[in-house]
Amino acid sequence: MVDGCLLIVDANEGPIPQTRFVLKKALEKGLRPIVIINKxxxxxxxxxxxxxxxxDLFLELGADEDQCDFTYLFASGMAGFAKESLEAESVDMQPLFNAILQHVPPPVGDSKxxxxxxxxxxxxxxxxGRIVIGRIHNGTIRSGQQAALVTEDGTIVKGKITKLMGFDGLKRVEMEEATAGYIVAVSGFADAYxxxxxxxxxxxQALPLIKVDEPTLQMAFWVNDSPFAGQEGKLVTSRQIRDRLFRELxxxxxxxxxxxxxxxxxLVSGRGELHLGILIETMRREGFEFQVSQPQVIYREINGQPCEPYxxxxxxxxxxxxxxxxxxLGQRKGxxxxxxxxxxxxTQLEFxxxxxxxxxxxxxxMRMTRGEGIMNHSFLDYRQISGDIEARNKGVLISFEEGVSTFYAMRNAEDRGAFFITPGTKVYRGMIxxxxxxxxxLELNICKTKQLTNHRAAGGDELVQLQAxxxxSLERALEYIAADELVEVTPQSIRLRKMSKKLAKR
Incomplete structure (x- = not known):
């Protein structure tokens, strides 16, 4: 929808990993960014x-000669100034506005x-219903006029513009008419894509299609069937979950x-763990209760060879x-x-x-970099399957009875591993x-209580603490679970559990 863009870069850090993906998309569209060196x-x-x-990043991403000859300004968003050289006086943002007027081309299009x-x-x-947002490349659009939708396969579907809206800042405002160059929101085509x-x-006359990146990961969403099902969520039935998932589409x-x-x-497919994780988090905040399986990559067959996403x-x-x-990363076939x-x-590494x-x-x-690392990844292409990748190398501790976890039981089992829960947490059979x-x-009794006697043990008053x-979190749980485990998601809790025999057969 745009004719130009600003690339904002920290003066101290330079381009960060996330910069690469958005800049690559801008360069592919033929845009010529104005670079702002901020802070x-x-x-x-x-x-x-x-x-x-x-x-260097422009050259690495294959920018052409015009794009590499970019305009750059020095600025401070906090202090509210921009300037063309470091020696110039720091006054206001006028140099940035002038650069936009000078270097961003006006919209091309003919209203006739x-x-x-x-x-x-x-x-x-x-x-x-469905509202489509887009830019008018040619012609004029009016509220209430007859129009046609040219679909992906070339089919022409006739319809009517029931409402036309433009944008005033971030607000939508109703319009009667808009011409080439305007970005508008239109209702009236329920199946537009x-x-x-x-x-x-x-x-x-159809414009060239826009390619949307295909999903690379898939996970199963199940109705919650744990012993605690229905205790914390309001929306728990398969019909409610189905309607919500299809509404997301x-x-x-x-x-x-x-x-x-x-x-x-x-089965829900998305562009990665973060994409699916945002959907799961949104649903739990809306009051949904359900459980999800381990994310699995989506394989494809290309030229008769099984391939996987890289x-x-x-x-x-x-x-x-x-x-x-x-x-x-070498162990993970990187x-x-x-x-x-x-x-x-x-140091910046690329894999x-x-x-x-x-x-x-x-x-x-995050553990290896003590929370100081930044990682960013984007879909590259499909290639031949690289072989087995080492999965989680540690087992889990599983509760074998329902009840409330006790300090006594957890203190005695502390040498068996690290806990995800604290004393006083409600648990059930099969919960990790x-x-x-x-x-x-390893299955253990996490609800075991100390037998009380009228004898006082030596050292009984000593303060004993459990390890933290x-x-x-939801994101960590999705990454952690194995193929035979599930994450139980409710508005109040994130629990891990072993898959029941009934679900495993499905």
Whole structure:
């Protein structure tokens, strides 16, 4: 929808791993970014070095000669100024506005030609149904006019513009008419999809389709059947979960939902653990209760060969974590492509790695870098399957009875592993309560109480403390579970459990 963009880079850090993905997409669209070197008012910065790093990144991503000859400004968002050179006076943001007017081309399009509006984003309203957002490339659009939708396969579907809305800042405002160059929101086409074209029904002309990245990971969503089912969530039935998942498809274009032979199970595919994790977190905040399985990569057959998705992984880590990260990624079939010094004592590493090699890596990565590492990965392509990848090498501690965990039982079992729970937590048979020190699973009685007598033990008044439990957030739980385990998600709790025999058969 845009004709230009700003690339904002920290004057001290230079381009960070996340910069690569968004910049690559902008360059592929032929945009010529205006580079803003921000935070120049901070001490010990060298803005010109940051400019050189940005140029290196442009060349690495295949920018053409025009794009590499980018305009750059020095700025401070906090102090509210921008300037063309470091020697210039720091006054206001006027130099940035001037650069936008000078270097961002005006929209191209002819309001007299037949209507062409390309669907770029989807939204949904309970009253209007699906709302499509896009830019008018040619022609004029009016509220209430007849129009046609050219679908992905070339089918022409006629309809009517029931409501036309423009944008005033972040607000939507109703409009009667808009011409080429405007970005508008339109209702009236319930089946419109990303990349399709709304056009003149008398002269339908489609624009080139936009390619949406395909899902690479899949997980199963089940109705919660644990002993604690229905105690914390309000929306628990298969019908409610199904309706919510299919409603998500109205706006989440990279998501796929499939029904299965079982009415209680749905297969949900997305672009990665984070993509699926956001959906799960949103649903639990809305009051849903359900359980999900371990994420699995989606395989494809290309030229008769089974292939799996590969990701480009970029790490920005402290120098003392380089060795352990390289070793661990090598065990996960990662191949190092590049190694560059970063800012300060940090190092940037670039890997090509199978998507399944990244499942469960984020938690290890944060431990290896003591929380100081930054990782960013994006889909690369499909390649031949790389072979077996080492899974979790430790077993789990499992409760074999229902009740409330006690300090006494946990203190006696502390040498068996690390716990995910604290004393006083409600548990049930089959619930995972911790990580075993060995590779096999271990069942234990976490609810055992101390037998009381009228004798006072020597040292009984000594203060005894348990080790701090491992905090199992949703993201960490999804990475941690094995193929025969589930994450039970409720508005109040995140629990790990072993899969029941009934679910395993499905």
């Amino acid at each position: 120049i008012d901070r001490g010990q910065t060298d803005p010109h070095v940051a400019v050189d790093k940005v140029l 030609k037949p209507l062409q509006l390309q669907v770029t984003t989807l939204d949904y309203s309970e009253y209007l 990303i990349g399709e074209t709304i056009t003149d029904p008398n002269d339908p 109205e706006t989440n274009v990279a998501l796929r939902v499939e029904e299965t032979d079982s009415p209680d199970k749905f 990701e480009l992984l970029v790490l920005d880590i402290p120098a003392d974590g380089v060795g352990s990260c390289i070793e661990r 191949e190092m492509q590049d190694m560059q010094p970063g800012s300060g004592d940090r 090509v790695i199978p998507a399944r090699g990244l499942i469960g890596f984020r938690g290890e990565f 309560v911790g990580e075993h020190t060995r590779s096999q699973d 439990p491992i905090d199992m």
